[in-house]
Amino acid sequence: MKKFGFRNAMVFLILSATVALAYQLPFLRFTFYDQFAAAYQLTNTQIGILASALNLTYTLCYPIGGWMADRFSMRSLISTTLAAYAVLTFAFAMTTNFTALLIIHVLYGFFGIATLWSAYLKGIRNLANKDNQGKMFGNSEALRGVIQTLMGFAFLAIVGLAATEAAGMKILFLFGSGVCALFFVLALFFLPKTDIKNEEHAAISATKYSVVDVLKNKGVWVTILVIMFAYITWALGNAYMTTYTVQVLNISTTTASAIGIVRSYIIVLLAGVIGGFFMDKFTYKGKGFIIIFVAVIAALIALLFSAKVIAISIVLTLVIAFLANIMKSTYWSIMDQAGIPIGMTGMATGIISFIAFLPDVFYGPICGKWLDDAKAAGDIAAGFNQIFILLIVCGILGVVSSMFLIKRTKDLEEQEAQAKPALNEC
Secondary structure, three states: OOOOOHHHHHHHHHHHHHHHHHOOHHHHHHHOHHHHHHHHOOOHHHHHHHHHHHHHHHHHHHHHHHHHHOOOOHHHHHHHHHHHHHHHHHHHHHOOOHHHHHHHHHHHHHHHHOOOHHHHHHHHHHHOOOOOHHHHHHHHHHHHHHHHHHHHHHHHHHHHHOOOHHHHHHHHHHHHHHHHHHHHHHHHHHOOOOOOOOOOOHHHHOOOOOHHHHHHOHHHHHHHHHHHHHHHHHHHHHHOHHHHHHHOOOOOHHHHHHHHHHHHHHHHHHHHHHHHHHHOOOOOHHHHHHHHHHHHHHHHHHHHOOOOOHHHHHHHHHHHHHHHHHHHHHHHHHHOOOOOOHHHHHHHHHHHHHHHOOOHHHHHHHHHHHHHHHHHOOOHHHHHHHHHHHHHHHHHHHHHHHHHHHHHHHHHHHHHHHHHHHHHHO
């Protein structure tokens, strides 16, 4: 067991906090959707464009992040990320110019993936040994949830106490910038100048796979499909449920933001723990995903017809978020059953991420236009119904993809069973 003293605990905290902040600050436009739109005088379509710019940059930077993580130390990459986010978030607080906001979101996307994501994964993995990788990543996810929950309620208090929505959003981003600066200082003190070494997987990591090897692996494509539809469910389920409760259910923006914080952060903790336990109960993980996808479809259909019953609708938005987060917290665990070799993990995850997260580029502008068109027609609920129908379609495709996963796992088991007699004969 790798010794986990105070210094390693601080490294673990800094890594988890950096990811928590990097993937919270750019998305506050959704948690405080209506306040953000009013303060920055943006339309739904413009907010969708910001989301698209961020997500397109994310997608393009996945391969860059893997390349940088192999060439620069974790300390330099994490410190760079924190410094960049402190500056960008300060700039976010000081401008309302749409072009400037667009540039900020592109830079958020670059530093959030190119200098952070692969370095974070590599750092957390090297803190663990082969027997507690899952526990280490799970604990990091839980710590991220705790940090984001605390930050979320601090943001809610700031916005609630501010004299105007514009003032509240400005102070909110200044506070976020300050927290990034604090962790930047901690990173300089506690992150090691050279990467933490873990030799347990040295032999496996030495196996080299080409891009062609990855693309020829059927399990990669099965994994892409399952992750893509699970991710869309999570992304849309988090992005538009808060403003749905305001614009359709007519609850106050403060109450909606509080519910949004519960949906976006507290539910992450519950879904991570319960989801891992739930999925491990199935011999074939594809069966677990089928159950979750079907449950999401049922909840969405119920939501389409429950807008007049506010309490039930609110509960359904939380249920959808919970189910979506179960999938998000466990979908990388299917790689083994999909037949992706351990030595292929790095390159495979880069390619899988690049393709599976491509919908990030499109859903923001499309959903934003649906909402703007519906609002112009005097029936905003129709725009949200279009989003829910899209989610139902993704759920159906997710069920089909999960069936492919089950078939892939059974095929691999059959191949292994056939190979054993041949080995015994040798």
